Amino acid sequence: KSMALTPSSLITDRFRPNAAQLKALDKLGLKTLADLLRYFPARYGALGTACKIKELKVGEEAIIFGQVTKSETKKAWRKKIPMAEATVKDETGQIKIIWFHQAYLAKRASAGTSAYFRGRVAERKGQIYLANPEIMSQAINETKLAAGNSLFIGEDTALSASQSVPVYPETRGLSSGWFHHHLKTILEENLPEQMVDPIPAELLAKYHLPRLSTALVWIHAPRRPADAAAARKRFSFEEIFLIQLARLRDRALYRAHSAARIEVETEKLAEFVKRFTFKLTAAQERAIAEILKDFKGGSPRHGGAEPMTRLLEGDVGSGKTAVAAATADAAATAGYEVGYMAPTEILARQHFENFIEFFKNLNIQVGLITSSGCYKFPAKVDRRGFTDISRAQLLKWVANGEIPILIGTHALIQKSVKWKNLAYAIIDEQHRFGTKQRAKLVQKNTGFAPHLLSMTATPIPRTLALTIYGDLDLSLLDELPAGRKEIITRIVPPSAPERQQVYESIREQLNAGRQAYVICPRINEPDPTKANALQTKSAKAEQTRLSEKVFPEFTVALVHSKLKPKDKEEIMANFASGKIKILVATSVVEVGVNVPNATSIIIEGAERFGLAQLHQLRGRVFRSSHQAYCYLFTETKSENSIKRLKALAHAKNGFELAELDLALRGAGLLSGEKQWGISDLGMEAIKNINLVTAARQSAQALT
Ligand code: ADP
Ligand code: MG
Numbered sequence: 280k281s282m283a284l285t286p287s288s289l290i291t292d293r294f295r296p297n298a299a300q301l302k303a304l305d306k307l308g309l310k311t312l313a314d315l316l317r318y319f320p321a322r323y324g325a326l327g328t329a330c331k332i333k334e335l336k337v338g339e340e341a342i343i344f345g346q347v348t349k350s351e352t353k354k355a356w357r358k359k360i361p362m363a364e365a366t367v368k369d370e371t372g373q374i375k376i377i378w379f380h381q382a383y384l385a386k387r388a389s390a391g392t393s394a395y396f397r398g399r400v401a402e403r404k405g406q407i408y409l410a411n412p413e414i415m416s417q418a419i420n421e422t423k424l425a426a427g428n429s430l431f432i433g434e435d436t437a438l439s440a441s442q443s444v445p446v447y448p449e450t451r452g453l454s455s456g457w458f459h460h461h462l463k464t465i466l467e468e469n470l471p472e473q474m475v476d477p478i479p480a481e482l483l484a485k486y487h488l489p490r491l492s493t494a495l496v497w498i499h500a501p502r503r504p505a506d507a508a509a510a511r512k513r514f515s516f517e518e519i520f521l522i523q524l525a526r527l528r529d530r531a532l533y534r535a536h537s538a539a540r541i542e543v544e545t546e547k548l549a550e551f552v553k554r555f556t557f558k559l560t561a562a563q564e565r566a567i568a569e570i571l572k573d574f575k576g577g578s579p580r581h582g583g584a585e586p587m588t589r590l591l592e593g594d595v596g597s598g599k600t601a602v603a604a605a606t607a608d609a610a611a612t613a614g615y616e617v618g619y620m621a622p623t624e625i626l627a628r629q630h631f632e633n634f635i636e637f638f639k640n641l642n643i644q645v646g647l648i649t650s651s652g653c654y655k656f657p658a659k660v661d662r663r664g665f666t667d668i669s670r671a672q673l674l675k676w677v678a679n680g681e682i683p684i685l686i687g688t689h690a691l692i693q694k695s696v697k698w699k700n701l702a703y704a705i706i707d708e709q710h711r712f713g714t715k716q717r718a719k720l721v722q723k724n725t726g727f728a729p730h731l732l733s734m735t736a737t738p739i740p741r742t743l744a745l746t747i748y749g750d751l752d753l754s755l756l757d758e759l760p761a762g763r764k765e766i767i768t769r770i771v772p773p774s775a776p777e778r779q780q781v782y783e784s785i786r787e788q789l790n791a792g793r794q795a796y797v798i799c800p801r802i803n804e805p806d807p808t809k810a811n812a813l814q815t816k817s818a819k820a821e822q823t824r825l826s827e828k829v830f831p832e833f834t835v836a837l838v839h840s841k842l843k844p845k846d847k848e849e850i851m852a853n854f855a856s857g858k859i860k861i862l863v864a865t866s867v868v869e870v871g872v873n874v875p876n877a878t879s880i881i882i883e884g885a886e887r888f889g890l891a892q893l894h895q896l897r898g899r900v901f902r903s904s905h906q907a908y909c910y911l912f913t914e915t916k917s918e919n920s921i922k923r924l925k926a927l928a929h930a931k932n933g934f935e936l937a938e939l940d941l942a943l944r945g946a947g948l949l950s951g952e953k954q955w956g957i958s959d960l961g962m963e964a965i966k967n968i969n970l971v972t973a974a975r976q977s978a979q980a981l982t
Contacts, residue, residue, distance in 0.1 A: 593756025
């Protein structure tokens with residue numbers, strides 16, 4: 280207790296949380312006082328209106344204003360628990376206050392003190408009391424408080440923020456009030472002053488951002504709304520700045536390795552490209568040239584070349600695989616090994632099959648490694664086919680350099696896979712391939728790191744791309760292959776006859792041998808917020824309905840994220856092979872599945888999805904030479920929703936739609952934390968291109 284507290288002191292060095300609170304703190308990852316200081320309010324709420332003691336009702340959350348007449352600490356009813364008790368009176372009556380586990384509060388509520396108390400009204404043995412109330416500023420004027428105005432960030436209001444309390448995200452065991460109270464305590468103890476500000480002072484000055492200690496006070500206990508807003512801006516800048524700094528350091532770290540200097544035989548590559556059944560788009564040619572330049576290039580201080588760290592970003596169907604294949608051929612022909620990693624087994628297999636097509640006339644072996652088996656092309660006897668081989672055999676060949684191109688899932692970067700000379704690694708549809716995974720690519724035997732190409736079709740706004748892909752050079756496929764049929768996109772309102780027409784035209788398609796997707800917003804739970812339950816479709820109920828009532832003559836299967844990976848893969852494989860005609864799914868089918876025979880997609884509750892996401896879903900039927908159809912089934916007649924959906928018809932690409940989403944619906948829709956590792960506060964910066972470029976420039980200047 281006598282030890283001086285620092286920001287790195289444990290929360291338990293300063294406070295005595297009970298078991299439930301400890302568990303909650305652990306769940307939130309809050310260990311130190313500094314962690315606690317960085318647990319920010321989600322918003323600021325009205326203090327509320329003070330009640331008269333006589334009016335209090337059991338079970339209510341209430342605020343009273345009164346004078347303490349008696350105050351003491353004791354041991355609780357069920358022994359052991361330390362507690363404090365006080366009695367508070369106003370002109371209408373008096374009430375007991377009990378603080379469990381917070382005996383020290385009795386000191387702050389000594390007899391004679393007048394204060395606000397906010398807590399829950401509880402009852403024991405017929406007597407009511409206020410349980411664990413916060414003690415709030417004694418200075419607040421009662422008439423102002425009684426106005427009960429609420430105050431939120433950004434709202435232009437003349438009200439003093441001292442009337443508003445921070446509202447913290449709550450979790451079982453920890454109330455907003457707990458955070459409010461404990462943060463107030465450590466703010467008063469001047470802990471923020473001891474914290475090191477990760478943003479250099481020049482930057483703070485340049486962008487008019489408050490320093491860390493000030494911002495901590497402003498975010499937890501703002502005097503004015505503008506202070507809270509300034510603090511939030513600072514913390515969102517900080518987050519984006521630190522992410523970019525980390526990314527740029529990742530980049531520097533990786534690029535400090537040497538990579539093979541791959542000299543490409545341009546004539547052979549030209550022959551390879553000529554064998555494609557199509558002519559490359561200008562964007563594909565540009566991307567290939569950029570990659571080949573990286574293969575050769577790099578600073579002379581490297582023993583070889585500087586390893587490439589490049590992102591190939593292109594809409595679904597823009598032909599990223601062809602770029603991967605051409606550059607893989609270039610590296611393999613030059614005598615090196617290539618690894619091609621896909622996120623799922625289905626996709627790995629799909630790439631393998633594509634590569635067999637591309638490489639069938641060449642003397643280059645292609646291997647496939649997944650958890651369920653290993654394969655090699657070409658087969659010994661039938662040169663057009665591929666064979667099952669044992670894992671041990673495959674690994675031996677890879678180690679000898681006899682299989683220059685190896686395709687696989689994560690199995691590809693396991694320790695057991697030893698390459699002779701891995702010089703080029705291609706990663707498909709990966710949000711981010713972090714430092715750790717990259718470290719695994721560095722070759723123990725040669726000390727070389729492979730050139731790295733990440734590929735993605737996920738349409739995100741430019742600000743977000745700059746932040747999360749800040750370590751990658753960009754090649755953009757902003758052009759679709761010529762001759763693609765436009766997908767016919769129709770918005771279908773919630774009236775029965777029109778939907779029946781859609782089902783009939785899908786039936787025609789299915790009878791002609793095609794397949795269809797039906798996407799639902801939920802797996803099974805009904806949505807209680809919607810009055811019109813009939814229209815809100817869950818995937819499970821919809822599968823039953825479609826297979827029994829609408830399409831009894833076809834096989835209708837269901838796939839969603841809660842299925843075991845194995846079951847999921849099996850259903851997807853059966854859909855790919857045509858055994859399943861209609862696939863009802865949640866948005867899990869989003870990532871890279873290629874079933875060219877599927878030409879129709881119905882999206883139920885379309886207005887619930889972001890435009891960029893709808894665009895990706897629609898991309899599932901953008902794979903074939905047949906005319907494709909996308910039916911957006913809506914649940915509302917809201918003109919704004921319909922207007923937003925209409926943008927899908929004109930959009931040139933997914934990135935444009937992502938920008939539009941950001942403008943129309945805000946960063947919340949991009950749901951950062953899970954997908955991108957950015958907090959909601961950080962996502963606030965994503966709306967602001969100036970802030971993001973400033974963070975980027977600052978991070979660049981420091982690396
Ligand atoms: P994605 O970028 O989504 O990975 P793919 O590489 O799977 O796209 O390509 C989608 C389809 O387009 C494939 O069937 C592929 O053969 C074809 N394709 C790729 N490039 C071209 C092109 N330049 N012209 C015509 N078709 C192309
Ligand atoms: Mg692809």
